[in-house]
Amino acid sequence: MVTEVGGTLRHYSVGGWEVLAGFGEEEQCPDYRGAQLAPWPNRLRDGRYYFDGDHQLPLNEAANRCAMHGLVCWEPWHVVRSAASELVLGCTLHPRTGYPFMLHLQTSYVLDGGGLTVTQGVTNSGPHRAPWGSGAHTYFSFGDASIDSVVLHVPAEDWLPSDHRHLPMGRSRVGGSPYDFSTARPIGTDVLDVAFSGLVRGADGRSTVSLRAADRSVEVWMDSHHRCVMVFTSDTLSGRWRRASVAVEPMTCPPDAFRNGQHLQVLEPGQHFAASWGVSPRLGTDAVAPLANRGRPG
Numbered sequence: 139m140v141t142e143v144g145g146t147l148r149h150y151s152v153g154g155w156e157v158l159a160g161f162g163e164e165e166q167c168p169d170y171r172g173a174q175l176a177p178w179p180n181r182l183r184d185g186r187y188y189f190d191g192d193h194q195l196p197l198n199e200a201a202n203r204c205a206m207h208g209l210v211c212w213e214p215w216h217v218v219r220s221a222a223s224e225l226v227l228g229c230t231l232h233p234r235t236g237y238p239f240m241l242h243l244q245t246s247y248v249l250d251g252g253g254l255t256v257t258q259g260v261t262n263s264g265p266h267r268a269p270w271g272s273g274a275h276t277y278f279s280f281g282d283a284s285i286d287s288v289v290l291h292v293p294a295e296d297w298l299p300s301d302h303r304h305l306p307m308g309r310s311r312v313g314g315s316p317y318d319f320s321t322a323r324p325i326g327t328d329v330l331d332v333a334f335s336g337l338v339r340g341a342d343g344r345s346t347v348s349l350r351a352a353d354r355s356v357e358v359w360m361d362s363h364h365r366c367v368m369v370f371t372s373d374t375l376s377g378r379w380r381r382a383s384v385a386v387e388p389m390t391c392p393p394d395a396f397r398n399g400q401h402l403q404v405l406e407p408g409q410h411f412a413a414s415w416g417v418s419p420r421l422g423t424d425a426v427a428p429l430a431n432r433g434r435p436g
Contacts, residue, residue, distance in 0.1 A: 139163075145215035145227040145245050147172035147276065150254060152419045155354055159277040159383035169375055170275040173211040174245060174258060177237065179273030180333070180368065180393035181206050183305050185236065187396035189269050195236030202303040207275065209237060215245075223249045233264065240264030241405075252418055253357075259412035262405035269396055270403040272413055273389035276358070277372070283351040285371060285384055291322035291348040292369060295336030298392060306393050309335065319369075322348065325384070330371045333392055337367065347386050356419045360388040363413035365401040388415040 139149040139160075146167055149160045161171050185195035185205035195205040210229055219226040224246065231241040242263045248255045258272045280288055297317045298306040312318040317332050337345035343362035347369070349355060360367065368387035372380060390413050391401040403411055 140225055140227065140247055141167070142215055143167070144211040144213065145174050145229060145243075146211065147247065147256070147274070150417070150419075153421045155281065155419070155421050156279055157356060157417065157419045159279040159379075167211070169277070169372075169379060170207055170211065171277050173207065173275045175273035175275060175387075175389070176208045176210050176243065176258065176260070176271070177231070177239075177241065177269065178205075178208050178271045178396055179387065179389040179391065181303070181305055182396050183303070183394050187269075189396065190266065193236050193238070202305075204303065204305070205236075208272075209234075210243060218244060230263075239266060239268035241268060241270075253416055255414060255416040257412055257414040259410065260405065261410045262407055265407055267407065268405045270405050270411065271389065271391035271395050271401075273364075273368075273387055274415065275385060275387050276417070277383040277385045278349055278356050278358075279383045280349070280351040280354060283354075285381060286324065286326055287351065288325050288384060289322050289348075289350040290319050290325050290369070290384070291350075292319040292334050292367070293338035293345055293347070294320065294334035294367070295338065296334065298333040298335060298366075300333075300393075304331065304393070306333065306398070322350070325371065328371070329373045330369045330384075331374070332370075333366050333368045333389070335366045335392060337365065349384055349386070354419070354421045356417060358386045358388065358415065358417055360415045361413060363390050363411075364388045364415060365390060366392045388413075 150158045181204040185197045199206040215227040215229045218228045226246045229243045242261045244259045246257045296309045339345045344359045346359040348357050366389045370385040395402045
């Protein structure tokens with residue numbers, strides 16, 4: 139199920155298993171659960187950046203003085219096309235203070251035997267070139283299983299250390315670090331709020347993060363446009379949400395990309411860009427252990 143506000147992925151279940159740790163039909167989306175993140179994912183330091191001029195965005199994460207997770211997650215979306223196994227939503231992002239660019243967004247949600255595929259597309263419909271990044275903020279639940287026992291596999295060569303504001307401070311190799319999940323292992327007591335890069339890919343260009351409990355597993359795949367992935371064990375959330383699910387967040391660019399320029403898309407007037415990711419859940423005897431990705435980094 140997808141909401142009109144934000145085009146947010148609210149609910150997805152398989153065989154009675156609530157794959158997503160979502161939220162109620164009448165509930166306001168908490169903690170960006172299932173949200174689309176655009177025109178930038180994650181944090182932007184001080185909300186300030188230079189792109190053909192200086193820009194200042196509102197700071198919606200006051201504690202860290204950051205502009206966080208873009209602009210579209212509270213915008214109204216409309217149905218472009220609807221069928222039994224496909225939903226396509228659209229949204230117009232009008233120019234505003236801090237982001238004076240005109241974009242048309244279109245996101246498709248497609249279900250098939252392999253799971254759910256999400257394609258986030260954008261067209262620059264304005265007269266000026268525009269900076270762009272996209273992502274998603276999906277939380278996964280595993281029934282009664284503690285996330286401590288969930289086996290995590292992140293096929294990545296690097297992780298991005300961050301400062302006290304959760305903003306990146308360079309890049310480090312995962313080997314020898316507490317964040318080495320390049321070989322699948324239980325999360326245990328590890329606290330993760332970490333961006334990974336140098337994603338290892340298969341022959342099809344995809345990189346896949348895997349999560350496995352005793353009788354269920356989920357794979358989150360990302361196409362070659364997704365250059366980073368965030369993994370978050372929900373430790374900073376409150377009440378029943380704390381450490382109750384694991385967020386896997388595909389991102390086309392790292393945090394603070396409007397400032398550091400890393401993997402930032404620059405959309406010329408009229409240009410279209412689209413990036414796809416998906417979720418493949420398995421339940422019962424189909425829940426197999428994730429295999430190491432023997433592809434190439436990208």
